[in-house]
Amino acid sequence: MTIPRLDPSTVTIGRAMARSRRFEVFEATCGGRAAVAKRVSADSPVRHGPERLLQREYRTLHRFSHAAIPKPYGILDDAQSGAQYLVLERRAGRPLSEVIAAGMLRRGRLGAREWEDSTRDIVLQLGAALAYLHDHGVLHNDIKPANVIVHAAGDRIMVSLIDFEASGPSDAGTPQYAAPERQTDGQQVDERADVFSLGVLVFELLTGMCPYQAVDPDASRAEKRAWPAGGGSTPDRLVPAMHYLDMAQGSSEHKVWPAIRRALDPSPAMRPASIRSFLGELDPALVLPSQSDGPGPLLAVVLVALACAALVLPVHDSVVLRWLLGRTELTLCAPALERLARTVCKGYHAGDPQCETRLRRLAAPVECPNRVQQLQTCLRKR
Incomplete structure (x- = not known):
């Protein structure tokens, strides 16, 4: 298989992003597309034919067509530094x-x-x-x-x-x-x-x-x-x-x-x-x-996310909330949640001294309206 050699005028190498045992990774653009560029680092343990690693990775990726696997664009030979780069699709996130x-x-x-x-x-x-x-x-x-x-x-x-x-x-x-x-x-x-x-x-x-x-x-x-x-x-x-x-x-x-x-x-x-x-x-x-x-x-x-999955809570809070949603009629927002914290922790997590503190965080002024909307949605779905 012939590996594409990229025109240097179409590729821009930007800031360093990461470094592994053998490679350095840089932000890049390739033909106007967001990309990453990988090169073998100067102190890599690979001494013989390091460009083969880049070519092998290109050949591996070129075989695949999958939403979770980035696409390879080709190999760039940088005449100024003498380095060779593998240029790949850059994934957001x-x-x-x-x-x-x-x-x-x-x-x-x-x-x-x-x-x-x-x-x-x-x-x-x-x-x-x-x-x-x-x-x-x-x-x-x-x-x-x-x-x-x-x-x-x-x-x-x-x-x-x-x-x-x-x-x-x-x-x-x-x-x-x-x-x-x-x-x-x-x-x-x-x-x-x-x-x-x-x-x-x-x-x-x-x-x-x-x-x-x-x-x-x-x-x-x-x-x-x-x-x-x-x-x-x-x-x-x-x-x-x-x-x-x-x-x-x-x-x-x-x-x-x-x-x-x-x-x-x-x-x-x-x-x-x-x-x-x-x-x-x-x-x-x-x-x-x-x-x-x-x-x-x-x-x-891939599974369809359930309505309640948007709750961003520590693990103990999630356990108690599921119990609340299943067994308690909620009068929502801060005062009610504080009362529920005391009630639930006394009867359900009596051995956990931090239970009430964690549940009270649900009633924080900034978070409470968002929690109310989420909990109402969850209750309507039950």
Whole structure:
């Protein structure tokens, strides 16, 4: 396949956006279109034929036509610097890693850190993109929040999967997210390696914490063997995260932790066999068509968001609110919500000293009118 060589007069390289182990990424325009430009960094560990990495990524992306996968435009040879750039479509939005770090998007679609509609929508779109890759015989090999771009499109979150530089057979990905077999020389790797990485990402999306920290391959493998499949106690730093997951299970008919635990098993044979299987274990509603179901974008199966998913609340508040909506007639706005906070916390969360404080935040003057409208909508839908 001949890779297009871009006319330098049609490409503008802008400010630096990001830097990985091997690449530097810049804002760019290409023929008036928003783009990104990637080049091999000067201190990259790749010493021989670094341009092959760019060409390989172009060839990988060129094969695909999927709403969540950016399109490649071509290769730019910069005569002034001698550098070679891969120029790609730039997707609007921000990395999922930034969203997770922020905790929540104010008035956005990513609300409580639990298994709600916004979380389900992100996981479904990402899973659909990965299943599409696997159907075409390609592993991503570096699934992590920094490689997922999310942006609001009306009342929906849209997801893009970026950074295919590690899609080759010899790449190990990012240690904290990589499957143990990917960190072991000579071990066969298949789509279950991406299942592992997606499991790590879902854990982090739900809890705000990555379950693994080690960077050295040997230490990383040992860490993944020890927990959760090893039967050892939960590391101290993950105790709050497991509390959030327990809350997610207690407030949902879907038991997400057993599915995540299986995905994080260090043995590929013990994991779900495919992305489709993992999604089905996470939530029966996350059903993707098989490759034999015919052509068409897999994103057509993305769920319709429910009216109540717009509530941007910490996890405990969401649990109590669902209880309120199901069992209590609400006289809405600040005075009523304060009374309800006292009543509900006394009878429903007596052991939680912060319950009333959290619920009273619902009555903040700036937020209350918006909450009232949302709750009224939810009540009318019941």
